[in-house]
Amino acid sequence: MHYKDELAEVLARETGMEKNIFSDLLEIPPQADMGDLALPCFRLAKELKKAPNQIAVELKGKIAGKLTWLRRAEVVGGYLNIYVEPAQYAETILQKSFAQGATPGFGTEGLEKTVLVEYSSPNIAKPFHVGHAFSTLVGEAIANLYEYRGYCVKRLNHLGDYGTQFGKLIAAWRHWGSEEALADDPITELNRVYVKFYRELEDKPELEDEGRLYFKRLEEKAPEEYELWKLFRDLSLKAFDKIYNRLNIKFDSMLGESFYSDKIPAVVDRLREKGLLVESEGAQVVNLDDYGLNPCLILKSDGATIYASRDIAAVYYRDETWDFYRNIYVVGAPQKNHFQQVFAVLKEADFPKADQCIHVAFGTVRFADGIFSTRQGNVILLNDLLAESVAKTKAIIQNNNPEMPEAEVEKIAESVGVGAVRYTFLRNGRERDIVFSWDDMLDFEGDSAPYLQYTYARCSSIMRLAAANGVWPLDPTKINHEHLAGEEEQSIIKLMDAFEDSVLEALDTHEPSIMLRNISQLARAFNRFYNSRSILHAEDKEVMKARLILTESTRTYLKAGLKIAGIDALERM
RNA sequence: GGGCGUAUAGCUCAGCAGGAUAGAGCAACAGCCUUCUAAGCUGUGGGUCGCAGGUUCGAAUCCUGCUACGCUCGCCA
Structure with missing residues (x-):
C-alpha cells in the first residue's frame, strides 16, 4: 500500500509529530469494509492524554482535503479508517504492473551480488525419495526468488558421495551384487544390496569392519575400490539427471563431498594456526563454549575427516570461487546444530562472511506411523x-x-x-x-x-x-x-x-x-x-x-x- | 538432563515486530452449468488459539512456569 507513506507524511506535518510514529502505527485492516488503511489511536492516547476516539476525530479533520486519493475517512472506536479512491487506486496499480511486463514486482537490488544456494544434495547410490523433494523444490524456489530480485544465483548440488556408508556399499556389492541388475536399474540394485547389508549386519557384526576397511581403501584411492565408487557415482548421476530434467532444475555445480576431501588439511592448518584445535578423547575439536554449543569435531581419532570439516572446507572453496554475498544451505532441520557449529567455527577462525552463511531448514517428510528410512527400504520414490x-x-x-x-x-x-x-x-x-x-x-x-x-x-x-x-x-x-x-x-x-x-x-x-x-x-x-x-x-x-x-x-x-x-x-x- | 522446534475448526494450515467479531482449504450439509473452462462459485454448521499465571487500555501474538510430541547433544551425514 504505497499510500501509507504519503498519509504518514501528511499526518506528521499536520500534527508536528514524528512521521515514524504514524508509519509504524498504520496498518491494513482485517476486513475490506473497515477501509484500506487504519490508524489505531490507542497508543497515541497515552502521550496526548486524550481519548483514542477523540484523537481519531481530530486527525480526521486535519487530513481532510489534503490527499487527492482519499475518498473518505471514518472514525470507528479508536480507529481512524481510511478509504482510498478505488478508480485511482486501480489505475495506479494496473499501470505499474503493465509497465513491468512479465515480471511484476521484480527488483534489481541483487545485481552484482552472488548468492549460492545449496540444495537437493542426494546421496549417490540411494533412491531419490520424496524426502529429497523437500530440499530440491524449496531450494529451487528460493533460488528463483533471488533471481527475481536480480541476484546472480549459483545452484549447488552438494552430492553425498563420501563417507563410511560407501565402504559399506562396496562390501554389500561384493557380497550380493548382480551385474545384470546394475545395468538394468542401478539405483534399485545398489539400494537392494545396501538394505540387505543392514539386515545381514544384525547376525554378522563383522560386516561393519569390512565396510570401514573399504572406505579407508577408498580414501587412499585404492584402484579397485575407487573404480567401483566412481562407477556407482556415475550411474547415480545419470539417474538423478532424469529427475532433475523432469523438474526442470539445472545445477551450476555438482561437486560432492568427496571433492573437498583433499582440501581439509589446509583447513586444519588454518584452525591450528589460530590456536583453535584442541585434542579431546583422541580427536581434534574446536571448543565452542562461547557460543553455547558443544565442541565441533574436525578430525576423528583415527585422523579421518568428518562432514563438519568437509563443510568448512567447502565454505572457503566457495568463497574463493564465487566471492559470495550469501551462502545458503537448504538442508533439513535435524542438521541445525551441525550448521550452528560450522558457522561458529568459521567465526572463531575470523572468516569475515560467517554471518552470510545461512542454514534454511525444512521439516521432515514422514509417514503417519514413522519416518522414511532408506535402510529399511521404507520410502516412496519421488x-x-x-x-x-x-x-x-x-x-x-x-x-x-x-x-x-x-x-x-x-x-x-x-x-x-x-x-x-x-x-x-x-x-x-x-x-x-x-x-x-x-x-x-x-x-x-x-x-x-x-x-x-x-x-x-x-x-x-x-x-x-x-x-x-x-x-x-x-x-x-x-x-x-x-x-x-x-x-x-x-x-x-x-x-x-x-x-x-x-x-x-x-x-x-x-x-x-x-x-x-x-x-x-x-x-x-x-x-x-x-x-x-x-x-x-x-x-x-x-x-x-x-x-x-x-x-x-x-x-x-x-x-x-x-x-x-x-x-x-x-x-x- | 542441556539446547532447538511444534501445539489454532474433525483434518491440513495461515495469522504471531500486541490491536477491531481469530481466517483459508479439505471433509460435511444446502445450492449454482441454454452466458467467457464447474480442477470453479455461493451459503450453513464447526474454535476454552495445549494448560496456568503475568505484563498491557488491549494477548493466539510478549514474559514465566508446566504438559505433550518431534529433533538434536564428537568420532554417520
Whole structure:
C-alpha cells in the first residue's frame, strides 16, 4: 500500500509529530469494509492524554482535503479508517504492473551480488525419495526468488558421495551384487544390496569392519575400490539427471563431498594456526563454549575427516570461487546444530562472511506411523509420486476434455501432475513436517497448484476469445478505471499491490509459501470476480475493456508467481 | 538432563515486530452449468488459539512456569 507513506507524511506535518510514529502505527485492516488503511489511536492516547476516539476525530479533520486519493475517512472506536479512491487506486496499480511486463514486482537490488544456494544434495547410490523433494523444490524456489530480485544465483548440488556408508556399499556389492541388475536399474540394485547389508549386519557384526576397511581403501584411492565408487557415482548421476530434467532444475555445480576431501588439511592448518584445535578423547575439536554449543569435531581419532570439516572446507572453496554475498544451505532441520557449529567455527577462525552463511531448514517428510528410512527400504520414490500424480491428472483431463488430442493431454498432465506435487512442498511454512498422505498429495482442489493453473488457463481462455473477437489487444492506459471500483475488482487490485512485498518477505525469510499465498489469494479473488461478472459479455464495451485489462493483469501475476515456484502456467487445461 | 522446534475448526494450515467479531482449504450439509473452462462459485454448521499465571487500555501474538510430541547433544551425514 504505497499510500501509507504519503498519509504518514501528511499526518506528521499536520500534527508536528514524528512521521515514524504514524508509519509504524498504520496498518491494513482485517476486513475490506473497515477501509484500506487504519490508524489505531490507542497508543497515541497515552502521550496526548486524550481519548483514542477523540484523537481519531481530530486527525480526521486535519487530513481532510489534503490527499487527492482519499475518498473518505471514518472514525470507528479508536480507529481512524481510511478509504482510498478505488478508480485511482486501480489505475495506479494496473499501470505499474503493465509497465513491468512479465515480471511484476521484480527488483534489481541483487545485481552484482552472488548468492549460492545449496540444495537437493542426494546421496549417490540411494533412491531419490520424496524426502529429497523437500530440499530440491524449496531450494529451487528460493533460488528463483533471488533471481527475481536480480541476484546472480549459483545452484549447488552438494552430492553425498563420501563417507563410511560407501565402504559399506562396496562390501554389500561384493557380497550380493548382480551385474545384470546394475545395468538394468542401478539405483534399485545398489539400494537392494545396501538394505540387505543392514539386515545381514544384525547376525554378522563383522560386516561393519569390512565396510570401514573399504572406505579407508577408498580414501587412499585404492584402484579397485575407487573404480567401483566412481562407477556407482556415475550411474547415480545419470539417474538423478532424469529427475532433475523432469523438474526442470539445472545445477551450476555438482561437486560432492568427496571433492573437498583433499582440501581439509589446509583447513586444519588454518584452525591450528589460530590456536583453535584442541585434542579431546583422541580427536581434534574446536571448543565452542562461547557460543553455547558443544565442541565441533574436525578430525576423528583415527585422523579421518568428518562432514563438519568437509563443510568448512567447502565454505572457503566457495568463497574463493564465487566471492559470495550469501551462502545458503537448504538442508533439513535435524542438521541445525551441525550448521550452528560450522558457522561458529568459521567465526572463531575470523572468516569475515560467517554471518552470510545461512542454514534454511525444512521439516521432515514422514509417514503417519514413522519416518522414511532408506535402510529399511521404507520410502516412496519421488518418481512414483510424480507418476501417480500425472496419471490422476490425465484421467481428469480426459474426463473434462474428451476431444483433446493425446499429445496435448500428456503434456498438460505432466505439468499439472508435477506442479501439484511441487505446490504441496511449498505451500506451508517450510519448517513444518509433512506427514505423507496420498490423498493430500493428490488433492487438486482448493489451495493447490492445479487450482492456480486452472485459474491461469481460465484467464488465458478469455484473452484468446477476446483476441479472436478483435477486442484485444488494447491500450491499458485508455480504459475507464471507474469500472474497476467494485469490491470484487478491488480485492484483486489489492492483492496485486501486495505481490511485490510478498516476494520480498518470501526472500527475506527464505519462505516461498509467503509469495504463494499471495497468488493463491489472487486466484481466489479472480474466480469470485469471474463468477459475479461477465467479462466478454459485459454490459457495455468500456466495462468489458476494463475487465479485460484486469484479467490480463491477473494472468501476468499468476504466471510470474507460478514461475518462481517452478510450476508451469498452461494456456489450457 | 542441556539446547532447538511444534501445539489454532474433525483434518491440513495461515495469522504471531500486541490491536477491531481469530481466517483459508479439505471433509460435511444446502445450492449454482441454454452466458467467457464447474480442477470453479455461493451459503450453513464447526474454535476454552495445549494448560496456568503475568505484563498491557488491549494477548493466539510478549514474559514465566508446566504438559505433550518431534529433533538434536564428537568420532554417520
